[in-house]
Amino acid sequence: MAFIELKNVSYKYPYTKDFALHDLSCSFEKGKFYGIIGENGGGKTTLCNLIRGLIPHFYLGKLTGECLIEGKDIREWDTAELSSKIGYVFQNPFTQISGIKSTVFEEVAIGLENLGVPKDEMIERVIDVCNQLDIGHLIKNNPNELSGGQRQRVAFASIIAMDTDTLVIDEPTSQLDPEGTENVFKIINTLKHSNKTIILVEHKIDLIAEFCDEILVMENGTVAFSGPAHEVLTKRELLEHKASIPEVARFGLAMEDAGKPLERVPVTLDEAYKLIKERGR
Amino acid sequence: MDREFAYSYNDYVKYGNGYKDMNPISKLTISVCLGIASCIVHRWQFGVALCIIGTLAAIYTRIFKKYIKSLLVIAVPLLLLTSCIRQLQYAHLEGNQPIFKILGWQWYDQPFIASMDIAWYIIGFSSVLLVYFMNTEMKDLMLALENRGVTHVASYIMLSSIQSIIDMKKSADTILESQKARGIETDGNIIVRMKAFFPTLGPILLSAMSGTEEKAIAMDARAFSHEGGHTYLRVLRPIPWWEYILDAIAILVLVGSIVYQVMKTVGAL
Ligand SMILES: Nc1ncnc2c1ncn2[C@@H]1O[C@H](COP(=O)(O)OP(=O)(O)O)[C@@H](O)[C@H]1O
Ligand SMILES: [Mg+2]
Numbered sequence A: 001m002a003f004i005e006l007k008n009v010s011y012k013y014p015y016t017k018d019f020a021l022h023d024l025s026c027s028f029e030k031g032k033f034y035g036i037i038g039e040n041g042g043g044k045t046t047l048c049n050l051i052r053g054l055i056p057h058f059y060l061g062k063l064t065g066e067c068l069i070e071g072k073d074i075r076e077w078d079t080a081e082l083s084s085k086i087g088y089v090f091q092n093p094f095t096q097i098s099g100i101k102s103t104v105f106e107e108v109a110i111g112l113e114n115l116g117v118p119k120d121e122m123i124e125r126v127i128d129v130c131n132q133l134d135i136g137h138l139i140k141n142n143p144n145e146l147s148g149g150q151r152q153r154v155a156f157a158s159i160i161a162m163d164t165d166t167l168v169i170d171e172p173t174s175q176l177d178p179e180g181t182e183n184v185f186k187i188i189n190t191l192k193h194s195n196k197t198i199i200l201v202e203h204k205i206d207l208i209a210e211f212c213d214e215i216l217v218m219e220n221g222t223v224a225f226s227g228p229a230h231e232v233l234t235k236r237e238l239l240e241h242k243a244s245i246p247e248v249a250r251f252g253l254a255m256e257d258a259g260k261p262l263e264r265v266p267v268t269l270d271e272a273y274k275l276i277k278e279r280g281r
Numbered sequence B: 001m002d003r004e005f006a007y008s009y010n011d012y013v014k015y016g017n018g019y020k021d022m023n024p025i026s027k028l029t030i031s032v033c034l035g036i037a038s039c040i041v042h043r044w045q046f047g048v049a050l051c052i053i054g055t056l057a058a059i060y061t062r063i064f065k066k067y068i069k070s071l072l073v074i075a076v077p078l079l080l081l082t083s084c085i086r087q088l089q090y091a092h093l094e095g096n097q098p099i100f101k102i103l104g105w106q107w108y109d110q111p112f113i114a115s116m117d118i119a120w121y122i123i124g125f126s127s128v129l130l131v132y133f134m135n136t137e138m139k140d141l142m143l144a145l146e147n148r149g150v151t152h153v154a155s156y157i158m159l160s161s162i163q164s165i166i167d168m169k170k171s172a173d174t175i176l177e178s179q180k181a182r183g184i185e186t187d188g189n190i191i192v193r194m195k196a197f198f199p200t201l202g203p204i205l206l207s208a209m210s211g212t213e214e215k216a217i218a219m220d221a222r223a224f225s226h227e228g229g230h231t232y233l234r235v236l237r238p239i240p241w242w243e244y245i246l247d248a249i250a251i252l253v254l255v256g257s258i259v260y261q262v263m264k265t266v267g268a269l
Helices: A042-051 A079-083 A104-115 A119-134 A150-162 A178-192 A205-211 A229-233 A235-241 A249-258 A271-280 B003-010 B024-041 B045-060 B064-089 B111-135 B138-149 B151-179 B189-222 B241-266
Strands: A004-012 A021-028 A033-038 A062-069 A086-089 A165-171 A197-201 A214-219 A222-228 B098-102 B107-108
Touching: A021 A150, A021 A205, A021 A222, A033 A042, A033 A205, A042 A062, A042 A104, A042 A165, A042 A197, A079 B064, A079 B111, A079 B189, A086 A150, A086 B189, A104 A119, A104 A150, A104 B003, A119 A150, A119 B003, A150 A165, A178 A197, A205 B098, A222 A229, A235 A249, A235 B107, A249 A271, B003 B151, B024 B045, B024 B111, B024 B138, B024 B241, B045 B064, B045 B111, B064 B107, B064 B111, B138 B151, B151 B189
Parallel strands: A033 A197, A033 A214, A086 A165, A165 A197
Antiparallel strands: A004 A021, A004 A062, A214 A222, B098 B107
């Protein structure tokens, strides 16, 4: 059975007319890396909120259909328990700083304090995570005085420190410059190899292509396409949709149209390079 | 990374100053007990003594400049006001001895002492409280309170309220800056400033309110409501015996002052 299973889920935020999620069905398996892409307002964040139980426990509104986490309905889960199982890095970095800690080091440790992790272990984990996220030079800084990008990394660090089996990450690079983005993806790469279940919302399609096992394309509150990354990212239908596909896939499809197809449509640069090299022989 | 800094969290919270390192609750107990005693005794001698203690503590903790500025703001108007009022009020009190004349205004001894009693008991109290709050981090006080059973929820509400006031001040400054950039007058007399300030209140309050909701969610993501054991990165020093003794002395002084006052009232003194 899938770890997370959604069946015909519809959801309306309170005081709104339109459905943010509409007849959505999908499932997530343990240990896999999922990428969620799609237009703004397509319901990606709302889906994250649901998986993490913020809907219906925090955002009221109208929820129908079934959403099962480990076979138990989301309505029956205790959010405190979910918080120690599913880590959630939010889209907006400015509200993710607690506002009660005076150094970044303390900020990153909050989740561990709440989980009751012993102090010496806490310190080691925070040091590790700060190194991983390249915020070691910020540990003495006041978290309330950081830039958007720095906050995003600190918030990310504080969730990673909690070491949950599942991570929901909503647009972690929206505030970052290319270098910061690359850094975050280095971390995501390490996470990928740690057997965690990861659900990542990200616009940067090339990065998605490189990391994800499975991809969901969201549109108007529902899943328009889903499946193995390679399959989804080379779909011709996607060209007509607002969701983008990697440049190399676009190139591969164009080659097909021109009657000179590669062995298959590539989705990453490396793959394209290999395919072209092989054909050259 | 500054590993030394990271591992300093292995130690108790330490500032390297005898007063600052005292437990926030012990310090508060001492300050409040002495302050209340000063109100009860209501004598300038006690107030002056307390003020001297406060000032010495301010010097010892290297905050004298900041401290004296705030204290003078309280003390100078208070001294002037109470002494003038008392001179006017009790100018014809029986047994008044003239002491000096200012610009033809005769001052007498009894009203002068009465005014000093009032002014100094307040100055003494203010002095110890100023030293306390200038030297004590709110988070340390909350931590000490949590150690005594206050929930971390209450502590969070307290600390984040303080932070949101700071944030509101920041966003007010930003808005005023941008108003200035657009050519709206923000400097000048009080009316000009009020005119510039009031329209900013709406957005500031709104952003503070919407921030609260998202903050609550963000805290939830950090397992804020997780039950079963909470640990702390920052741990306060266990309270040493001499702090208990200082506390006890302060409480004794308070009790003594109450006894003194009661005896005086019933006429035993
Ligand atoms: N807190 C909220 N309250 C009301 N409506 C919301 C809220 N958050 C999102 N919505 C609406 O739900 C829809 C889906 O939004 P969202 O999930 O944020 O999309 P995405 O993350 O894909 O950009 C949008 O129409 C948006 O306006
Ligand atoms: Mg979103």
